[in-house]
Structures are given as structure tokens and as C-alpha cells.
Amino acid sequence: MKKHNFSAGPCILPQEVFQKASEAVLNFNNDHLSILEISHRSKPFVDVMEKARSLALELLGLEGKGYKALFLQGGASMQFLMTAYNLLENKAAYLNTGTWSDKAIKEAKLFGELVEVASSKDKNFTYIPKGYNIPTDADYFHCTSNNTIFGTQIKHFPETEVPMVCDMSSDIFSRQLDFSKFDLIYAGAQKNMGPAGTTLVVVKEEILGKVSRTIPSMLDYKVHLGKDSMFNTPAVFPVYVSMLTLEWLKNFGGIAAIEKINEQKSTLLYNEVDRNPLFAGVVATEDRSHMNTTFTLTNDSLSETFDAMCKEAGINGLNGHRSVGGYRASMYNALPVESVQVLVAVMQALEKKA
Amino acid sequence: MKKHNFSAGPCILPQEVFQKASEAVLNFNNDHLSILEISHRSKPFVDVMEKARSLALELLGLEGKGYKALFLQGGASMQFLMTAYNLLENKAAYLNTGTWSDKAIKEAKLFGELVEVASSKDKNFTYIPKGYNIPTDADYFHCTSNNTIFGTQIKHFPETEVPMVCDMSSDIFSRQLDFSKFDLIYAGAQKNMGPAGTTLVVVKEEILGKVSRTIPSMLDYKVHLGKDSMFNTPAVFPVYVSMLTLEWLKNFGGIAAIEKINEQKSTLLYNEVDRNPLFAGVVATEDRSHMNTTFTLTNDSLSETFDAMCKEAGINGLNGHRSVGGYRASMYNALPVESVQVLVAVMQALEKKA
Ligand SMILES: Cc1ncc(COP(=O)(O)O)c(C=O)c1O
Ligand SMILES: Cc1ncc(COP(=O)(O)O)c(C=O)c1O
Numbered sequence: 001m002k003k004h005n006f007s008a009g010p011c012i013l014p015q016e017v018f019q020k021a022s023e024a025v026l027n028f029n030n031d032h033l034s035i036l037e038i039s040h041r042s043k044p045f046v047d048v049m050e051k052a053r054s055l056a057l058e059l060l061g062l063e064g065k066g067y068k069a070l071f072l073q074g075g076a077s078m079q080f081l082m083t084a085y086n087l088l089e090n091k092a093a094y095l096n097t098g099t100w101s102d103k104a105i106k107e108a109k110l111f112g113e114l115v116e117v118a119s120s121k122d123k124n125f126t127y128i129p130k131g132y133n134i135p136t137d138a139d140y141f142h143c144t145s146n147n148t149i150f151g152t153q154i155k156h157f158p159e160t161e162v163p164m165v166c167d168m169s170s171d172i173f174s175r176q177l178d179f180s181k182f183d184l185i186y187a188g189a190q191k192n193m194g195p196a197g198t199t200l201v202v203v204k205e206e207i208l209g210k211v212s213r214t215i216p217s218m219l220d221y222k223v224h225l226g227k228d229s230m231f232n233t234p235a236v237f238p239v240y241v242s243m244l245t246l247e248w249l250k251n252f253g254g255i256a257a258i259e260k261i262n263e264q265k266s267t268l269l270y271n272e273v274d275r276n277p278l279f280a281g282v283v284a285t286e287d288r289s290h291m292n293t294t295f296t297l298t299n300d301s302l303s304e305t306f307d308a309m310c311k312e313a314g315i316n317g318l319n320g321h322r323s324v325g326g327y328r329a330s331m332y333n334a335l336p337v338e339s340v341q342v343l344v345a346v347m348q349a350l351e352k353k354a
Numbered sequence: 355m356k357k358h359n360f361s362a363g364p365c366i367l368p369q370e371v372f373q374k375a376s377e378a379v380l381n382f383n384n385d386h387l388s389i390l391e392i393s394h395r396s397k398p399f400v401d402v403m404e405k406a407r408s409l410a411l412e413l414l415g416l417e418g419k420g421y422k423a424l425f426l427q428g429g430a431s432m433q434f435l436m437t438a439y440n441l442l443e444n445k446a447a448y449l450n451t452g453t454w455s456d457k458a459i460k461e462a463k464l465f466g467e468l469v470e471v472a473s474s475k476d477k478n479f480t481y482i483p484k485g486y487n488i489p490t491d492a493d494y495f496h497c498t499s500n501n502t503i504f505g506t507q508i509k510h511f512p513e514t515e516v517p518m519v520c521d522m523s524s525d526i527f528s529r530q531l532d533f534s535k536f537d538l539i540y541a542g543a544q545k546n547m548g549p550a551g552t553t554l555v556v557v558k559e560e561i562l563g564k565v566s567r568t569i570p571s572m573l574d575y576k577v578h579l580g581k582d583s584m585f586n587t588p589a590v591f592p593v594y595v596s597m598l599t600l601e602w603l604k605n606f607g608g609i610a611a612i613e614k615i616n617e618q619k620s621t622l623l624y625n626e627v628d629r630n631p632l633f634a635g636v637v638a639t640e641d642r643s644h645m646n647t648t649f650t651l652t653n654d655s656l657s658e659t660f661d662a663m664c665k666e667a668g669i670n671g672l673n674g675h676r677s678v679g680g681y682r683a684s685m686y687n688a689l690p691v692e693s694v695q696v697l698v699a700v701m702q703a704l705e706k707k708a
């Protein structure tokens with residue numbers, strides 16, 4: 001049965017990417033060796049790494065602007081640590097918009113003074129704070145562009161003189177932004193970019209090398225940059241599949257093209273959440289994420305029926321995050337519009353039935 | 355054409371593992387979803403992680419002895435850092451047997467006093483130092499069981515009262531040892547265990563929690579243990595393929611059974627290196643690695659011919675490490691005896707030709 005995969009991450013990737021990835025596990029590059037058994041120093045894989053790095057910059061419009069891309073291990077959570085280790089000398093400013101920001105703050109506190117410029121914790125992170133001030137003497141400002149768990153998304157980024165660091169794990173490559181406003185962007189691959197196991201870091205080189213502490217090699221961006229993201233063995237297969245996914249996106253027309261589809265999908269679903277009396281959105285309308293739609297049933301007693309209907313329709317991964325409950329439909333780049341139509345149809349069928 | 359893959363890592367894995375891995379990229383667990391698109395919190399993947407962790411302990415004979423297994427990101431190089439971060443309060447003792455030990459030492463120096471108990475640097479790491487003393491007031495002793503680059507291997511581990519930490523990246527699961535002599539074992543997957551992107555850490559829990567510094571969450575073994583190796587998104591696919599490889603090894607008869615085959619392969623090759631006047635071994639005979647056989651041509655002018663003959667025979671990955679040159683035949687668990695026979699035949703054919 002065809003599945004409609006709304007999983008929050010790891011999540012759906014393009015079907016042609018699965019196909020190519022599956023073939024490469026048996027025979028990569030027509031060399032009759034598996035992608036899993038070749039040296040990461042072999043030319044075919046060095047080419048994969050270079051292509052992944054340059055596609056990332058190209059898709060973000062950051063080529064020739066002083067940025068470099070890295071594919072590192074450790075997940076976005078390791079970046080909570082590495083950003084602070086590499087950039088925090090005295091003081092850093094953080095915007096707290098949810099669990100992931102919170103974790104980033106906790107890690108950074110080990111390295112210097114932390115200023116929480118604003119937080120939406122007062123309303124369980126159901127909105128994006130606005131109108132806060134960023135201290136001009138901060139070493140950097142850190143924010144989370146899309147809050148995967150709560151379903152909010154920053155639509156307007158602040159203007160600031162200090163370097164801007166952004167965790168874009170759950171909405172990178174999904175919408176057009178002036179990415180040159182950011183000095184360091186990081187994103188775990190496992191949403192719009194690839195499978196779990198690699199993390200993209202895009203960094204403006206000029207912001208590095210300014211802290212006085214000694215940085216352990218594996219946590220030092222300059223060390224990884226100096227070795228073209230091959231300081232040690234990279235996660236070969238996750239990087240390869242990320243490269244395939246970025247290639248797919250480029251052929252699709254890039255971020256501009258996918259943004260249109262993403263808007264179509266989220267409009268479809270939010271309209272139904274609003275229209276259908278059985279469902280209610282969770283977060284402030286203006287801050288709604290185009291990637292993760294969070295909603296609840298207005299009548300809890302219908303949850304068993306709704307869950308069963310979803311299952312029957314082949315819908316997967318609609319449960320909310322363990323920490324908040326409810327429902328969450330994640331609609332990343334590779335999710336077809338058709339899957340959203342199926343979900344909306346189930347929501348309407350529930351209304352008729354109830 | 356059939357390939358004989360002597361790559362030093364990433365390296366050959368069992369063919370049936372490639373087959374199953376390839377299928378899982380299209381349809382995992384017969385759920386009609388790719389292993390790449392399912393949540394790491396889904397029951398099927400939690401089961402994979404638990405199975406990988408328990409198979410690792412079982413194969414090492416460490417079940418019920420106070421050990422736990424983790425599958426972490428970052429590679430073995432990240433363990434150079436994590437071992438020191440978690441265990442080094444005042445002083446640590448390191449045995450220097452090559453590039454990897456050297457890197458481990460460099461990283462650990464950031465955290466306390468480093469005693470290099472012995473080094474084989476004087477002879478370019480072509481032997482394993484013996485008869486050294488380990489200070490009894492060291493927080494731990496660190497060694498590298500197999501030196502992938504130079505082709506030496508520790509056959510007898512020292513007796514010591516201090517906790518013993520071992521980088522077994524390139525010979526774990528290849529030979530029988532009393533693994534309970536070690537307090538922490540780590541190994542990048544990309545040799546005997548699976549594809550690049552995950553690292554096994556086996557740790558005796560009682561040695562943790564003794565340093566006074568605050569350890570960042572992502573570097574803290576206790577944090578990862580407390581979350582059953584799921585503190586953050588693990589490298590799903592590399593962990594899955596590692597689980598398949600460990601399962602294969604168990605069905606094969608475990609370490610005892612594979613050790614016999616490994617001895618057969620290394621005897622075959624070392625005998626030919628010794629017998630054949632065109633080839634010479636590089637390291638002290640008693641310290642020869644059963645995983646990585648390093649050798650040179652006694653007549654350099656034959657290298658082009660030999661390389662061409664190897665290529666024609668489908669031999670892959672025989673070049674020595676960039677830093678040392680020469681040849682290196684890596685004969686990990688999954689390499690068939692037949693591949694070594696093909697290599698020996700090529701060496702003999704060169705002799706006839708020359
Ligand atoms: C916005 C955001 N940041 C960070 C993370 C943590 O990523 P990882 O599990 O790769 O460490 C996630 C995971 O879902 C996320 O959604
Ligand atoms: C013995 C040993 N230790 C450590 C490493 C480094 O591993 P990684 O590249 O996963 O960091 C290697 C890599 O080949 C190795 O052979």
C-alpha cells in the first residue's frame with residue numbers, strides 16, 4: 001500500500017533518490033563496488049563530497065560570497081556545542097523559541113555569558129517573539145528558523161550588526177531567504193536534505209579564529225575547512241544521499257520552485273484545520289510553520305477513530321512530538337501535494353462521520 | 355568483473371549485508387517505507403538500535419559484566435576527544451604506536467598531564483614497544499590495538515591497575531581477546547563492523563562520573579547512556595548496516611570462527627611476502643597485523659607492472675596510506691580467502707614475469 005509519510009525527521013526523501021541510493025549500495029559509479037565499501041579518499045567519493053558542498057552553496061545563493069560548506073557528523077545537537085566553542089568569547093545572544101533553542105542555550109552557557117533576548121516559553125512556545133533587542137557587544141546572535149516540535153517559524157529575521165547564527169535544521173532549502181544575512185547556518189540533514197548522520201554547516205570564513213581558547217581538532221571549524229570536510233572519515237552514505245537530494249532539488253528548479261509547492265501544501269492543510277470544526281491549530285497564525293503543521297482534535301474522543309482512518313489511508317508519522325502530544329503533519333520538500341490531499345480528505349471524512 | 359577489495363576502510367562488508375541494506379533503502383521491515391525516511395523513535399528502528407547494542411556486547415563476551423554499548427556519531431577521532439573529556443582528571447598514560455595514537459595524544463593534552471609510556475616513532479612505528487611502565491596514579495591507560503596505517507598489532511596487552519582504554523577501530527571483532535580487561539573500547543564502524551558514520555563505544559559504567567569538569571551533553575557518555583544511545587538522532591542507516599554485519603558475524607560463529615579465517619588469510623599473504631624475493635614486509639615480524647599487511651616491492655621499477663596486473667585481476671585498494679606509501683592489503687572479516695589467493699597469484703605471476 002502507498003504510504004503518505006508525514007514523519008518529522010528522519011523523513012521522506014524523493015523516490016528517485018531512494019532508487020539511486022539503493023542501487024549505489026550494490027554498485028556505485030558502475031565500479032562494481034558498494035558505496036559502503038569504497039575509500040572516502042577515492043576520487044569518486046571525493047567528487048561526491050565536493051559536489052554536495054558546492055550544491056549547498058549554489059542552492060542557497062552563497063557562492064563567491066566568502067562562505068564554505070561542511071558536512072560533519074554529530075547531528076545538529078553537536079552544532080549547539082561547536083558554534084559556542086568556536087564563536088563565544090564573552091557574551092552571546094540567543095532567541096528562545098522552543099526545545100531546540102533551549103538545548104542550544106544550555107550548551108552555550110558552558111562557554112560564556114548568555115543573554116536570552118526573548119523567549120516564548122510563557123505560552124509554551126506557540127509564537128515567535130518580536131521586537132527584542134540584540135546587544136551590540138554580543139559575539140553572535142543565535143536563533144532557530146523553524147521550530148520542528150511546536151510548529152512555529154520565523155518569517156522576519158532581525159537586523160543586527162553582530163554575526164547571525166541560525167539552526168535551520170527543519171526548513172533549510174524550503175523557502176527563499178537572503179541567506180547572506182547569516183554568518184553561520186547549520187542543519188541536520190534528516191529533513192530537507194538527506195538521511196540522518198550528516199549535518200550541513202555553512203560558514204562565512206571571516207567570523208572564525210576570533211576566540212582565545214584552544215579548540216579540540218574535531219570541534220574546530222577551521223580544522224574541518226582546512227581538510228575540505230575530510231579531516232576524518234565522513235559519513236560516506238549520508239553525504240552521498242544528501243548530494244543526490246540536493247541534485248534533485250536543483251533539477252526541480254531550486255528553492256524558488258519548491259517554495260511554491262510548499263506554500264500550496266501548507267495552505268491546503270491550514271485551510272482545512274481552520275475550516276473543519278473538528279480541528280484546531282496550536283500556534284499563532286502569523287507564525288505558522290510551512291514545514292510542520294501542529295493541530296489538535298477539538299473533541300478528544302474522536303482520536304481513536306481519526307487514528308484508525310489515517311492508518312487505513314496509509315498516513316504515517318502524524319503523531320505530535322512526545323513532549324507536546326496532539327498531531328503534527330510535517331510537509332518537507334519531498335512530500336507530494338497528493339499526500340496532503342489524502343490527509344485533508346481523511347479530515348473531511350471524519351467530519352462527515354462525526 | 356568481480357572485485358577483490360583490500361581497502362583499508364571504509365572497506366568490504368559481507369555481500370548479504372549489502373543485499374539487505376540495498377533492499378531496506380526501498381522497503382524496510384516490509385512497511386513500504388525506506389529505512390532512510392522512518393523516525394528514529396519508531397519501534398522498528400529502536401529495535402535495530404537495541405539489537406546492535408546487545409549484539410556488540412554478546413560478540414565481545416561482555417554481557418552482564420557492567421558494560422554498555424553506544425553507537426555514536428563523529429568517528430573514532432571524536433573518541434580521542436571524548437575519552438579525555440570524560441576520564442582525564444589529572445594524568446593519563448598513552449602508548450604511541452602510530453598516527454592514530456599520536457592524534458589521540460594530541461587531543462588529550464588539552465585536558466591534563468600526558469605521559470607517553472613508550473613510542474615506536476624512532477623506527478617510524480614499525481614495531482610495538484614492550485616492557486614499559488604504566489604509572490599507577492594515571493587516570494587511565496590508552497592504546498591502539500591495531501595500527502591501520504603501519505600494519506602493526508598489539509599481541510599482548512599490558513597488565514595494569516588503571517582503567518584500560520583501547521582504540522580497536524581496525525581489529526575489533528577479528529580475534530579473541532579477554533575484552534573484560536578493557537574498561538572502554540571504541541571503534542569506528544568502517545572496518546569490521548559497518549559503513550562509515552557510526553562509532554561503537556563499549557564502556558564499563560563504573561569508570562564514568564569521576565572527573566570534576568562539566569562535560570557538554572553531546573560529549574558526555576553518561577548523557578548518551580541515559581538515553582540508550584538516542585540522545586539525539588543517531589546515524590540510522592550506518593547503525594542498521596552495523597547491526598546486519600554483527601548479525602552476520604554471529605551466524606558465522608562469532609569471533610572464534612572468523613579468527614580462524616583471518617589467520618588463514620594473513621598466513622597466506624605473509625608467507626608469500628616472505629618467500630617472494632620481489633616483496634618485503636615492512637614491520638617487525640612478531641608485531642605483524644592480521645588485518646593490514648604492509649609490504650613494498652624490492653625493485654621499485656616493477657611498480658607500474660604490478661599495479662597494472664592488480665588492476666587486471668580486479669584488485670582494489672592496495673595502495674599504502676598517503677603518509678607512508680608502499681602497499682597495504684587490508685584483510686578485514688568480510689574479505690574472502692579467495693581474494694587473498696588472487697593477490698598471491700598476482701604476486702607469483704609478477705615473479706615469473708620479472
Ligand atoms: C530545529 C532542530 N534543531 C536541532 C535538532 C537536533 O538534531 P539532531 O538530532 O541531528 O542532533 C532538531 C531535530 O529534530 C531540530 O528539529
Ligand atoms: C586505528 C584507527 N583509529 C582511528 C581512526 C580514525 O577514525 P575516523 O576516521 O572514524 O575518525 C582510524 C581510521 O582509519 C583508525 O584506523
Ligand SMILES: [Mg+2]
Nearest residue numbers: 098099147149
Ligand atoms: Mg522546537
Ligand SMILES: [Mg+2]
Nearest residue numbers: 273274276279
Ligand atoms: Mg478548525
Ligand SMILES: [Mg+2]
Nearest residue numbers: 452453501503
Ligand atoms: Mg597508525
Ligand SMILES: [Mg+2]
Nearest residue numbers: 627628630633
Ligand atoms: Mg620477500
